[in-house]
Amino acid sequence: MVKQKAYGLLQEAINQGVGALGQSLETELKRHILFIMHDGMEYYPEKKPAGEDIRQVIKVLPSFSDEQFYYLQTRQLLVLKVSLPQGAGCLYLLICKVEEPEIPVIMKSVEPARLALTCFLRNEITVQQRVEQKTNDILSQAFESRQFCMEDFLADFDIRLDPSQGYYVMLVDFCRSIPDSTVVDFKASLMQFECKHREVTAYPLFWRGKGVVILQDLREQEGWASAEVDASLRAFIIRWQKSFSKRYGVSLSIGVGDCHPLRELKTAYREAEIALAYGETKSQRGFCRCFQDVGLLRPLFAGGIEPVLTFCRRTLGRIMDYDRDNEADLLITLKLLMETKSNYKATAEMLFVHVNTVRYRYDKIAQLLEKDLSDPDVCFDLYVAVRMSEILSALHLLPVRGSRDLRDKQHGRRASGAN
Numbered sequence: 384m385v386k387q388k389a390y391g392l393l394q395e396a397i398n399q400g401v402g403a404l405g406q407s408l409e410t411e412l413k414r415h416i417l418f419i420m421h422d423g424m425e426y427y428p429e430k431k432p433a434g435e436d437i438r439q440v441i442k443v444l445p446s447f448s449d450e451q452f453y454y455l456q457t458r459q460l461l462v463l464k465v466s467l468p469q470g471a472g473c474l475y476l477l478i479c480k481v482e483e484p485e486i487p488v489i490m491k492s493v494e495p496a497r498l499a500l501t502c503f504l505r506n507e508i509t510v511q512q513r514v515e516q517k518t519n520d521i522l523s524q525a526f527e528s529r530q531f532c533m534e535d536f537l538a539d540f541d542i543r544l545d546p547s548q549g550y551y552v553m554l555v556d557f558c559r560s561i562p563d564s565t566v567v568d569f570k571a572s573l574m575q576f577e578c579k580h581r582e583v584t585a586y587p588l589f590w591r592g593k594g595v596v597i598l599q600d601l602r603e604q605e606g607w608a609s610a611e612v613d614a615s616l617r618a619f620i621i622r623w624q625k626s627f628s629k630r631y632g633v634s635l636s637i638g639v640g641d642c643h644p645l646r647e648l649k650t651a652y653r654e655a656e657i658a659l660a661y662g663e664t665k666s667q668r669g670f671c672r673c674f675q676d677v678g679l680l681r682p683l684f685a686g687g688i689e690p691v692l693t694f695c696r697r698t699l700g701r702i703m704d705y706d707r708d709n710e711a712d713l714l715i716t717l718k719l720l721m722e723t724k725s726n727y728k729a730t731a732e733m734l735f736v737h738v739n740t741v742r743y744r745y746d747k748i749a750q751l752l753e754k755d756l757s758d759p760d761v762c763f764d765l766y767v768a769v770r771m772s773e774i775l776s777a778l779h780l781l782p783v784r785g786s787r788d789l790r791d792k793q794h795g796r797r798a799s800g801a802n
Contacts, residue, residue, distance in 0.1 A: 392499040393499040401426055401427055407496075412489060414478055415479045417433070417479075418476060419475045419477060420507070426474075432574075438564065438567070438571075472507075550598060550644075551643075552597060552651040552655045553585075554594065554638045554639075554652075556638075557593075558668055576623045613673075617671070620671055639673040640673075656778055659672070699772055705751055711744075713747060714783060716744040717744075720745060721769070
C-alpha cells in the first residue's frame with residue numbers, strides 16, 4: 384500500500400510538477416508546508432529565495448539523517464530531510480504548527496512522498512549544474528568575447544533592459560569562498576534592498592565566485608545632475624554593503640565601473656574589475672571603490688588593456704624577467720621602496736628580510752634598468768608601471784611575483800595582532 388502510494392505521488396510530481404506534490408502533502412497533513420533546498424531557495428509554495436527567517440533556520444540546522452527529524456519547539460516547526468549520496472545536495476520539508484506528540488504520525492504520513500522528493504531533488508541538482516554551465520558560457524561570451532550581442536545575453540537571463548539607456552556594472556568579492564546559501568542570500572538581499580530604496584534598479588547575477596550586478600543609470604531621473612547621480616548610487620551601494628556584511632558576517636569588497644550604453648556593458652564590467660583590483664592591490668578589504676577613484680590610472684586604462692601591458696613590459700620587463708628566472712622579488716621591493724620613500728628598514732620589515740637584502744636589491748634594480756632611481760621622472764614612471772602591473776596581475780593578464788603572497792602575509796600579521 385505504501386509503495387503504491389509512493390509511485391502514485393512520484394507520477395503526480397513527474398506529470399504535474401512539484402507544486403502538485405506539495406498540495407497533496409498539505410491536504411494529507413492539513414498543515415502549511417515548504418520545500419527548501421540546502422542553498423535557501425524555496426520551491427514550494429513558490430520558487431523564490433526563502434524568507435530570511437527560514438534561511439536562518441536552514442543555516443543553523445544540526446546534522447541529522449533522512450530517517451531522523453529536527454523539531455524547533457519554540458516555533459512548532461518540524462524539519463525533515465531528503466538527501467542524495469556523497470553530499471550532492473538535500474531538500475528540506477518544513478511542516479508548520481506541529482505539536483511534539485504528533486511527530487511520529489506525521490513522519491509516517493510523509494514517508495510515501497520520499498521517492499517523489501528524491502526524484503525532484505536529483506532532477507533539480509542536474510538542472511542547477513546545467514544552468515551554472517550555461518551561465519558560465521554566456522557570461523564568458525558577454526564579457527570576454529568581442530563578437531557578442533549584449534541584448535541576446537540579457538534575454539537568456541530574462542533581463543530586459545532598454546538599449547537607449549546607460550548602465551553600470553558592480554562586482555562584489557566576498558573575500559573568501561562562500562557556501563551556496565550565501566549566493567541566494569546575496570541575490571535576495573539585493574532585490575529586497577532595491578524594493579526598499581527605489582532610486583536604483585539592480586539585476587544581480589553570480590559568476591566565477593563573485594556577484595555581478597547590473598545597475599540602471601540614474602541620469603534618467605528628471606532634474607538630476609551627474610554629481611547627484613554618482614553620490615546617490617555610491618550611497619545606495621554602501622548602505623547595502625554595510626547591511627549585508629553585518630547581517631551575514633562577511634566582508635564585501637566592491638568595484639563599480641562607469642556608466643555606459645548597453646552595447647558597451649563589457650567596458651563597464653572591465654572598469655569594475657579594475658576598480659576592484661585597485662582596492663585589493665592596496666591591501667584593502669571591505670571597500671567600495673568606483674572606477675572614478677583610481678586617479679591617474681583611470682585615463683590610462685580607459686585607452687584599453689594593450690597599451691597598459693605594453694607600457695608595463697617596456698618599463699619593468701627586465702625586472703620581471705629577472706624575478707621569473709631567479710625566483711626573486713625585485714618588483715615588490717621596488718614598489719615598497721617607493722611607497723616608503725626609500726626607507727630600507729621599513730621595507731625590510733614589510734618584506735620580512737634583512738635590511739642589507741633590500742640594499743642589494745635596490746642596486747640590482749638600478750643595474751638592470753640602467754636608470755637613476757633618484758630621478759623624480761624615473762620614479763614617477765616606475766611607480767605608475769608598478770601599480771598598473773599589480774592590477775594586471777590581479778586581473779590575470781600579467782604574471783607578477785610576490786604581491787599577493789606579501790598581501791596575505793600582511794593581512795595574517797594584522798589578524799594575529801603582530802606589530
